[in-house]
Amino acid sequence: MAQFLSRYGKAAFFLGVFTILIIISSWDYPGFYPKWIFVGLPLTVSTSLVLYAVIYFWLYPIFRIGKSGIRNWALLLGILVLFGAGFYFAGRLSISDEEYKASFKRIHNSMQSTYVEATTERVQSELIGGTTVTTLYFFGISWLFVYWHRKKNLKKRFSKWWKQQSRNTSGVHILYLSMGWIFWLFFTLSPVLVSGKTVVWETTLLMMVPSILFFYINLKTSFDLLANSKILLALLVTLCWWGILLFVKACWFLLITKGLGMPPILDGKDVYKEVAKVGDKNNVYYIMGKAIGMIVASTAFKELIILMASFIYGYDRTITRYRKQMAVIAETRQREQLKQKEMEKEVVDARLQSLKYQINPHFLFNSLNFLYSQSLPLSEDLARATMLLSKMMRYGLQENSEEAKVSLAGEVEHLQNFIEFNQLRFSNQLQIDFATEGQVAIRRIMPLLLITFVENAFKYGELHQAEHPLQIHLKVDSQKLIFFVRNKKRKGPKEDSTGIGLENIKRRLALGYPDRHKLTISDEEDFYTTELTVEL
Structure with missing residues (x-):
């Protein structure tokens, strides 16, 4: 079912x-x-x-x-x-x-x-x-x-519309609307009530149904047109609804009196008796036409007032919505300006920090060149380690001064130098699975974006087990880059971590690749995994 x-x-x-x-x-x-x-x-x-x-x-x-x-x-x-x-x-x-x-x-x-x-x-x-x-x-x-x-x-549209109406229509709002229509009813009937003429409430209330319906129809059309600054067209549509409403009310009167048997009394007058007093009493079409004309004449001005009130109400709602939209826009713009200032401040802080880090590499780079030349005759491994350290310092000195993008091949070479340097430190006993896939030579990326994840793996990982090697996988295509690092956690005492390096990477990603990156970190009991996806 x-x-x-x-x-x-x-x-x-x-x-x-x-x-x-x-x-x-x-x-x-x-x-x-x-x-x-x-x-x-x-x-x-x-x-x-x-x-x-x-x-x-x-x-x-x-x-x-x-x-x-x-x-x-x-x-x-x-x-x-x-x-x-x-x-x-x-x-x-x-x-x-x-x-x-x-x-x-x-x-x-x-x-x-x-x-x-x-x-x-x-x-x-x-x-x-x-x-x-x-x-x-x-x-x-x-x-x-x-x-x-x-x-x-259609069901979702109706549900959305109903929820919106439920939010916008409070009990006080319904009370005001009800009081407004009751006031309008007694205001239009006041001449009849004062004169003591007969008021047939069932006919009178039924005749208000088209007026209420067209009031909200015109409110909707006026609101939509005025929202698009089409004031003259909205006024013209209101007048068109007025003409249609008069015709509908005349037909509605004939339907409820001839079809449903309601008394044909409108504003204290029996319409059919009034029109039968003059003209061709033997012509039913003349009498029906005369009745329609009498209904239109007696309701025209009142219905015009109703629709003009609907037009003014729609105009007021349009102005109110426009003011709310302007307030929201101003608030959003202010938040964006504050966010932009914060981002600019972070960029300046990052560059100042980068300049601070460059002070020591200048001295260290010159010293390493001297140590390399002195160690070359003594130990090939020592000379090789010194040269790798010199290359890493040179890369950090050259590429960390600006946030401009660099060749991905340079980043890969930097990772390889770092891995080789650490292999020399531990007599090539480290178990490392390093692999790249894709055209790294033609892609560009923010500098020093990948090294932090590798450094953390070397710092906290157990890298001597052949069955659990350090996995460093880089895959790149024409649309995105995927960098995957997974290591087994080292047992025993560990170095204290401030988390500054990872937080800096997150800020740089937010600045350089807003809404175009995804960083997933999985901290399990025995393994630590990071996966970075960047849309190039």
Whole structure:
């Protein structure tokens, strides 16, 4: 079951909501047509689901990736005609001409207008017109549902949006919103309440539903447009929403009064009785149009105030968010400046420390040259050790004065000199596995970056066991360098470690390879391992 829901849960949700919406929209609330619920409604729902599938699997992808606009619109027109015929067939199969004429008579009676017998031609034209409106309505709803259905990670998007709304919507915020809408309701009804006219609360509250919905729709669009400094466009969109809201409220009034049977009383007036006093009382379309005009006229100014309040609220939220962003940017910039100053200070300290270390190597380098020349006739190993020490001092003197990159081959040679020097110290008894892989001659790296790890291994490692040699492996390619050192720990007393050398290496890596290096240190009971990866 869980696997089924994870695979088909999203489709089941959208199809379920879509089916419920179609049933609510197509239900015969007045009960004019006895066969509609059992024949016409199932056919309408089935046709709508097929239309949904056609849009989901065929039409929507064509419009997303298709290049031929004429062909796409021709296909769209063909689908509308085809499914319009399907909805027309459902109506013809479940509604007779006599039932349709009887529904005309009931509508005229509810409007208190004189009924004129409807002809067969009029019934036919009315059915075609109603089918056209139904097809366009169901097609628009289907397209909207398919648009959201095909979005990826919709559950995560909704969850993220819900968490954000939960964080931003406190109990006090909800209280303020509720008080605001209650104030608006009594403010708009104050003339009616003062005059003592009848207020039908169920109709009045239902008529507020489109106003509340469009308030937040306009708030969202205004906020997005104002965030991109499109003030005039945001104002124009607000006016467009105003026109759409007036039309929706008029249709909504007809739906709740004629479809749901709510009293047609708005602002203390019976709308249908008012419009039936003048004009053609025998023309139901005139009465319906007059009612729509009366609803629009009575609500236009109030709805404009609501949407302009939404526009101003969105503008205020935009300014508030802009100020918060500027404060965050200023704080981030200040932190970056402090971090930059700290890094510059560390570089200066490192260079001063480097100059400090150069004082002794100058003297030591000259002394080693003298010792080498004097020891050459006496001992070849002593002369070789002196020359290796001289090379290591020369490399440290030349390369440690700047943080510029040097040849990786020079670093490898420095490591080899250090290893050979220590082999001479211990009569070539040290067990060392040193290997390089890759083109070290053409790569460059920060100077003296690798020697510290090797020095620590010589200082604290047990290097005389053939079964556990000191492993020093260097691998380099066009993208990264991997340096691996592993040694067995020496038992017994050890030299005290300050950790300064390793900390200096970490700081130099942070300065020279920010976010481009990874240093892994594994301190086990018997072995100590370091692995450095650097993106070149």
